[in-house]
Amino acid sequence: MTRIFKFGGASIQDADAIRHLAHLLDAHDSRPLMVVVSAMGKTTNGLEALLAAARSGADDDYRQRLAALEANHLAVAEALLGDAARPVTQRITALFEELDERHQRYRQAAYSLHYDQTVCYGELLSTRLVAAWLNHCGIATEWCDARELIVTDDRHQAANIDWEATAERVRSLALDDGRLWITQGFIGGTRDGLSTTLGREGSDFSAAILAHCLDAEDLTIWKDVPGVFNADPRRFDNAVQLHRLSYAEAVEQTWYGAKVIHPRTLAPLQRKGIPLTVRSFLDLDAPPSRIGPEPGEGDRLPSFILRDDQLLIDIAPSDFSFIDEARLADVLARLAAAGLHANLLDLEAMRLRLVVDHKPEPLAPLLADLERDYRVTTRRDLALLTVRHHSDALLAALSEGRTVIAERRNATNAQRLFHAEECPETWHIPG
Ligand SMILES: Nc1ncnc2c1ncn2[C@@H]1O[C@H](COP(=O)(O)OP(=O)(O)O)[C@@H](O)[C@H]1O
Numbered sequence: 001m002t003r004i005f006k007f008g009g010a011s012i013q014d015a016d017a018i019r020h021l022a023h024l025l026d027a028h029d030s031r032p033l034m035v036v037v038s039a040m041g042k043t044t045n046g047l048e049a050l051l052a053a054a055r056s057g058a059d060d061d062y063r064q065r066l067a068a069l070e071a072n073h074l075a076v077a078e079a080l081l082g083d084a085a086r087p088v089t090q091r092i093t094a095l096f097e098e099l100d101e102r103h104q105r106y107r108q109a110a111y112s113l114h115y116d117q118t119v120c121y122g123e124l125l126s127t128r129l130v131a132a133w134l135n136h137c138g139i140a141t142e143w144c145d146a147r148e149l150i151v152t153d154d155r156h157q158a159a160n161i162d163w164e165a166t167a168e169r170v171r172s173l174a175l176d177d178g179r180l181w182i183t184q185g186f187i188g189g190t191r192d193g194l195s196t197t198l199g200r201e202g203s204d205f206s207a208a209i210l211a212h213c214l215d216a217e218d219l220t221i222w223k224d225v226p227g228v229f230n231a232d233p234r235r236f237d238n239a240v241q242l243h244r245l246s247y248a249e250a251v252e253q254t255w256y257g258a259k260v261i262h263p264r265t266l267a268p269l270q271r272k273g274i275p276l277t278v279r280s281f282l283d284l285d286a287p288p289s290r291i292g293p294e295p296g297e298g299d300r301l302p303s304f305i306l307r308d309d310q311l312l313i314d315i316a317p318s319d320f321s322f323i324d325e326a327r328l329a330d331v332l333a334r335l336a337a338a339g340l341h342a343n344l345l346d347l348e349a350m351r352l353r354l355v356v357d358h359k360p361e362p363l364a365p366l367l368a369d370l371e372r373d374y375r376v377t378t379r380r381d382l383a384l385l386t387v388r389h390h391s392d393a394l395l396a397a398l399s400e401g402r403t404v405i406a407e408r409r410n411a412t413n414a415q416r417l418f419h420a421e422e423c424p425e426t427w428h429i430p431g
């Protein structure tokens with residue numbers, strides 16, 4: 001049965017990381033194996049900045065950014081392959097020419113369409129590089145284009161999967177030919193040949209789609225942490241690893257913002273009962289986290305999720321009337337159309353408060369639109385803390401010395417909104 005591995009940007013950020021990846025894959029000779037790879041390091045951020053430069057007409061900035069991205073990829077190819085780099089450097093140069101041509105063609109088009117036709121190049125480039133290195137190391141590797149495998153609609157930047165068409169295409173691959181297969185995370189394609197993307201950090205989801213369509217034995221997501229913790233170990237100095245948790249718990253944690261796995265990853269796995277392992281690509285002996293149908297300690301222990309850079313939107317009808325169901329539906333429909341998600345929603349008779357990620361691009365038109373029909377005020381520079389499996393004592397200790405700007409609580413989850421300036425860079429879990 002096929003196994004699926006997914007590697008994110010951190011695991012292929014430079015030549016050394018790609019060498020390490022090849023050692024790791026060399027030790028896994030089980031086939032069929034499909035490897036899903038993201039863009040190198042922070043390339044997607046670089047491509048987003050390139051897009052902004054292209055759209056604002058900042059031509060010098062655009063050219064400099066394009067050249068820097070190309071130089072970085074070429075340098076990695078040369079560091080890896082030296083004299084044997086020519087075929088892959090030619091391919092990289094051709095991909096950058098194509099990327100430039102796409103920017104010229106789509107710079108006047110809708111933002112999301114332009115985004116998908118250009119930002120997809122991060123993964124196209126990284127997989128070419130990694131495949132070339134694996135083949136050079138004697139690991140027979142076949143490259144395939146995820147835009148021809150993962151069929152989506154044209155909802156750019158958050159495309160919906162055409163499961164039937166995708167399954168048909170994925171199952172037609174001759175995966176059991178003894179080679180390792182490599183494809184891109186994050187990207188798909190419409191039936192008409194347009195590139196699409198599945199949402200930032202969506203490569204985990206790509207891997208789950210392939211696992212689902214192939215009835216894979218398992219999916220392993222390789223990270224720079226040993227597994228899923230009860231809080232981001234970068235932000236909470238005493239976070240502990242959760243070795244077992246259910247799909248349902250993982251969905252909840254990621255939906256509230258735990259960045260370790262993309263929230264759309266779990267459903268395709270759950271539908272087929274495919275186990276998910278999250279493990280370290282740095283420490284191969286570290287015990288991993290396993291996610292499956294059965295609950296584990298992760299379903300009981302408190303977990304803590306922090307969202308930085310939040311914006312509070314306070315919405316009231318301008319005529320002193322209620323926020324009735326029709327108004328609530330109206331506001332939420334506008335939010336959804338802007339591609340935004342309410343991280344916290346608090347409703348009173350004449351006031352609706354929403355907390356969203358502060359993303360200026362979709363927010364500016366949304367706020368202008370809401371202001372035409374409602375009284376709208378906003379507050380920025382906020383941090384949202386979600387505690388799952390909370391207790392009063394935990395919440396009190398975590399809120400000490402901080403103003404609670406908004407709050408929402410049910411039996412399992414408690415959310416509190418704080419001023420970012422009142423929050424520490426590194427948190428400590430009380431207890
Ligand atoms: N609950 C959590 N458990 C583990 N890691 C977490 C958690 N929440 C956030 N993270 C962060 O997720 C990072 C790994 O995810 P990410 O950087 O997106 O990986 P990749 O780019 O390889 O997909 C870790 O370095 C860690 O800081």
Ligand SMILES: N[C@@H](CC(=O)OP(=O)(O)O)C(=O)O
Pocket residue numbers: 007008009010038039044045122185186199200201202203204
């Ligand atoms: N490269 C894309 C997709 C992705 O999933 O990346 P990563 O696996 O490195 O989080 C992004 O940065 O959004």
